Amino acid sequence: MQSKKLKMYTGNFDQYVQTRSELEENQMKQYKWEQDQIAGMKEYIARFGHGSAKLTRQAQSKEKTLAKMERGGLTEKVARDKVLVFRFVDVGKLPPPILQFVEVSFGYTPDNLIYKCLDFGVDLDSRVALVGPNGTGKSTLLKLMTGELVPLDGMVRRHNHLRIAQYHQHLAEKLDLDMSALLYMMREYPGNVEEKMRASIGRFGLTGKALMPMKNLSDGQKSRVIFAWLAFRQPQMLLLDEPTNHLDIETIDSLAEALNEWDGGLVLVSHDFRLINQVAHEIWVVKTKL
Numbered sequence: 001m002q003s004k005k006l007k008m009y010t011g012n013f014d015q016y017v018q019t020r021s022e023l024e025e026n027q028m029k030q031y032k033w034e035q036d037q038i039a040g041m042k043e044y045i046a047r048f049g050h051g052s053a054k055l056t057r058q059a060q061s062k063e064k065t066l067a068k069m070e071r072g073g074l075t076e077k078v079a080r081d082k083v084l085v086f087r088f089v090d091v092g093k094l095p096p097p098i099l100q101f102v103e104v105s106f107g108y109t110p111d112n113l114i115y116k117c118l119d120f121g122v123d124l125d126s127r128v129a130l131v132g133p134n135g136t137g138k139s140t141l142l143k144l145m146t147g148e149l150v151p152l153d154g155m156v157r158r159h160n161h162l163r164i165a166q167y168h169q170h171l172a173e174k175l176d177l178d179m180s181a182l183l184y185m186m187r188e189y190p191g192n193v194e195e196k197m198r199a200s201i202g203r204f205g206l207t208g209k210a211l212m213p214m215k216n217l218s219d220g221q222k223s224r225v226i227f228a229w230l231a232f233r234q235p236q237m238l239l240l241d242e243p244t245n246h247l248d249i250e251t252i253d254s255l256a257e258a259l260n261e262w263d264g265g266l267v268l269v270s271h272d273f274r275l276i277n278q279v280a281h282e283i284w285v286v287k288t289k290l
């Protein structure tokens with residue numbers, strides 16, 4: 001969708017990028033050529049339109065050519081897509097260890113353990129993608145990291161100053177859809193000036209949508225409100241549970257870019273290899289239950 005018009009492209013995303021760039025390059029060449037012609041004719045008409053009979057005739061002829069070109073429809077300038085701004089504020093480093101699992105065992109019931117004697121550490125340089133079939137325990141592991149769940153055995157040690165933020169789809173249910181994103185943020189984080197809140201929403205590409213009720217936002221835009229809400233807490237560690245479900249390809253790429261520019265730690269649960277390939281340095285496979 002460009003300039004409110006739907007254009008169809010065949011092939012995959014990479015082919016679309018290639019074809020679109022070629023078409024736009026040609027369109028820009030044609031646009032520049034036409035604009036040069038028009039400028040030349042206009043200048044001629046302005047200079048010689050009231051000169052000798054011969055020059056005036058030539059100027060009139062150019063005027064006709066110009067009118068014909070305009071009637072035939074001029075080539076439009078290539079409209080650049082608005083680049084999505086997605087940005088997490090840098091938080092600075094905390095000395096490791098940041099988050100450590102020591103001999104952790106966990107199950108929702110003691111007779112059905114999902115994890116047994118887990119030992120690992122995650123720090124602010126970590127860029128981990130957790131992958132594996134549904135129901136193997138990826139979300140459970142994130143909840144153990146945040147402290148929402150506690151181990152049956154062993155311990156999870158967190159740095160005293162560690163701020164963790166977790167993204168998951170259920171956060172969308174917390175949004176008050178009758179409110180605008182701006183009012184929502186101001187209610188969630190009272191005592192902050194409006195300008196600061198607008199900027200925090202703007203960092204997630206929602207500047208033009210800040211004032212409309214959130215029920216009018218698409219699912220992808222609601223996800224971005226949640227990202228703005230999480231980012232405002234300036235976490236050093238982001239735990240993202242299936243963050244791309246409602247995001248289009250450009251937004252996924254913006255998210256990947258923002259994560260790559262950010263200095264915190266990341267644990268990502270996702271099936272989306274477009275995001276995983278761009279941001280993960282390690283892939284941990286969570287396999288079947290014990």
Ligand SMILES: Nc1ncnc2c1ncn2[C@@H]1O[C@H](COP(=O)(O)OP(=O)(O)OP(=O)(O)O)[C@@H](O)[C@H]1O
Nearest residue numbers: 108114132133134135136137138139140141269286
């Ligand atoms: N609150 C709960 N009480 C009891 N069992 C639960 C609870 N939450 C999850 N489970 C079970 O624990 C196991 C692991 O669930 P978890 O949600 O961590 O898996 P997952 O790998 O994140 O899968 P998915 O991608 O489907 O969310 C599943 O068998 C699930 O049914």
